[in-house]
Amino acid sequence: MxxxxxxxxxxxxxxxxxxxxxxxxxxxxxxxxxxxxxxxxxxxxxxxxxxxxxxxxxxxxxxxxxxxxxxxxxxxxxxxxxxxxxxxxxxxxxxxxxxxxxxxxxxxxxxxxxxxxxxxxxxxxxxxxxxxxxxxxxxxxxxxxxxxxxxxxxxxxxxxxxxxxxxxxxxxxxxxxxxxxxxxxxxxxxxxxxxxxxxxxxxxxxxxxxxxxxxxxxxxxxxxxxxxxxxxxxxxxxxxxxxxxxxxxxxxxxxxxxxxxxxxxxxxxxxxxxxxxxxxxxxxxxxxxxxxxxxxEARPAPVITKPNWIAKPTANDMARFYPAAAKAAKAEGFAVIDCRVTATGQLTACKVLRESADAYGFGAAALQLGTIFQMSPLTIDGKPVNGGQVTIPIRFSVPQT
Known part of the structure; x- marks a missing residue:
């Protein structure tokens, strides 16, 4: 002290x-x-x-x-x-x-x-x-x-x-x-x-x-x-x-x-x-x-490693935002996004860290899905999420029609 x-x-x-x-x-x-x-x-x-x-x-x-x-x-x-x-x-x-x-x-x-x-x-x-x-x-x-x-x-x-x-x-x-x-x-x-x-x-x-x-x-x-x-x-x-x-x-x-x-x-x-x-x-x-x-005096945003998700994208959400060109080519891919977390658990200021090397746009699709994610105001270990930073890997599989 x-x-x-x-x-x-x-x-x-x-x-x-x-x-x-x-x-x-x-x-x-x-x-x-x-x-x-x-x-x-x-x-x-x-x-x-x-x-x-x-x-x-x-x-x-x-x-x-x-x-x-x-x-x-x-x-x-x-x-x-x-x-x-x-x-x-x-x-x-x-x-x-x-x-x-x-x-x-x-x-x-x-x-x-x-x-x-x-x-x-x-x-x-x-x-x-x-x-x-x-x-x-x-x-x-x-x-x-x-x-x-x-x-x-x-x-x-x-x-x-x-x-x-x-x-x-x-x-x-x-x-x-x-x-x-x-x-x-x-x-x-x-x-x-x-x-x-x-x-x-x-x-x-x-x-x-x-x-x-x-x-x-x-x-x-x-x-x-x-x-x-x-x-x-x-x-x-x-x-x-x-x-x-x-x-x-x-x-x-x-x-x-x-x-x-x-x-x-x-x-x-x-x-x-x-x-x-x-x-x-x-x-x-x-x-x-x-x-x-x-x-x-700025400090790095605390990284949230144990999020308590109360809302995640469903299969219908994944199909809705699946890149049309990738769907037509029956191509799969992935993207990793990084987001800030508000006091209510909403994700904001998301950005793409990595994505598939193809040109299908899985990164842009992942950013759209980021608006659906929501955390509990407290993580699994009880820490508040306000101002935190979370990294989310998202894998895209060709939706079944």
Whole structure:
């Protein structure tokens, strides 16, 4: 059991890392061409890939299956075989759980220290929904403590006045409306579970940057004339580059991310058609990535060796589908068909494996007879037939007239 859990964990981490690499490769071009929101939504791809890796493996059935299965086997081969043994898997799982707990504790301590650094929070006299901290330099931000709220520094009214103040609050309200604080909490949870995966931490940092750019874009789409003032307001916040684990902090850390945001502000607002195309592309990348991971886990269809037949072709069926040319020539033959079995025992997707070397068409006749066969949902030894594969040899004898 522990070996299976560890195998699933490693598979999900490989899929998660692969999803991060894909997003890292395409987020820049997507943002420049279609906007910041599609680039932000691309980050759905890594968790979708991880969930696909944990989903029940499909039965090999697609044209791309051989390529994807080969890729999946190559990825699993990267995991040392010794980890598949229960004696090694148990201590490795214990180490993973300990690391996840330590990472979670570290994030919680950071959050607690950050919250304490704000001092006591009080409602703003003019806007009770806005909380003002006791100290300067902390905020503005969306802080999840215990639920997401907008928190501003003590000097908020003097640092941000007039239209600049409205722009900052509009940015934070976009965070609230989109549930970005909750998304960041889920990202932190993934970082704890995948504490040993450097690509997850790198992806979390890039996701926050794309999140901020998406908010910038949303604000400026409504107020494009305020582009210059918005950039100047962003520059003012460089004095306090802090990141809150559970929340959304402006400017989300450091000079380089701020530079990327300022560059993005110079790009004109995209048309609705371009934005819609970008959103569709982001959804397509996510679904394609998850589908590829799921298909890579494909397993061969189980071969049914003890079928419990409840319906078979009768002599009349054999005579009805007997090839006319073979019947006229009084020729006998055979064919072997291979079929998939549904949950109800019906045969589907039949194909001819072998048939008589003559040209009488016994293979085609066998495929017609395949529609008559039906199994019990359980085989003779009690195993379910759903998704199974059965091979049926059929010998054709000249029907008696």
């Amino acid at each position: 522990s070996a299976a859990v560890l195998s699933g964990l490693m598979g999900a981490n490989l899929a998660l890392a692969g999803g991060v690499l894909v997003v890292m490769a395409v987020r820049g071009p997507v943002r420049r061409r279609f906007g910041a929101l599609p680039a932000y939504l691309l980050w759905l791809t890594p968790p979708l890939c991880a969930l696909a890796a944990l989903a029940p493996a499909p039965i090999e059935a697609t044209p791309l299956a051989p390529i994807l299965i080969t890729a999946g086997k190559a990825a699993r081969a990267a995991v040392p075989p010794v980890l598949a043994t229960s004696t090694v898997a148990q201590p490795v799982l214990a180490l993973w759980a300990l690391g996840a707990l330590v990472a979670a504790a570290a994030f919680l301590v950071r959050q607690a220290r950050f919250t304490r650094s704000l001092g006591s929070l009080r409602p703003h006299p003019a806007d009770p929904r806005l909380l003002i901290g006791q100290h300067v330099g902390a905020g503005p931000m969306v802080l999840a403590s215990p639920w997401p709220r907008i928190v501003a520094p003590a000097d908020f009214d003097t640092r941000f006045q007039g239209e600049a103040r409205d722009l900052v609050l509009a940015h934070e309200r976009v965070h609230l409306a989109r549930g970005d604080a909750q998304i960041n909490a889920l990202v932190v949870a993934l970082q704890c579970l995948c504490w040993f995966n450097p690509l997850v931490h790198l992806g979390a940092h890039r996701l926050r940057l794309d999140q901020e750019m998406a908010c910038d874009e949303a604000v400026l789409a409504r107020r494009p004339e305020a582009r210059r003032l918005y950039a100047e307001t962003l520059l003012d916040t460089l004095l306090a580059p802090r990141v809150v684990p559970f929340g959304c902090h402006w400017p989300a850390g450091g000079a380089h991310p701020l530079k990327e945001r300022l560059i993005m502000l110079n790009i004109p607002t995209r048309s609705p058609a371009k934005r819609a195309t970008g959103l569709a592309l982001a959804a397509l990348v996510g679904l394609a990535g998850a589908g590829a991971v799921w298909a890579a």
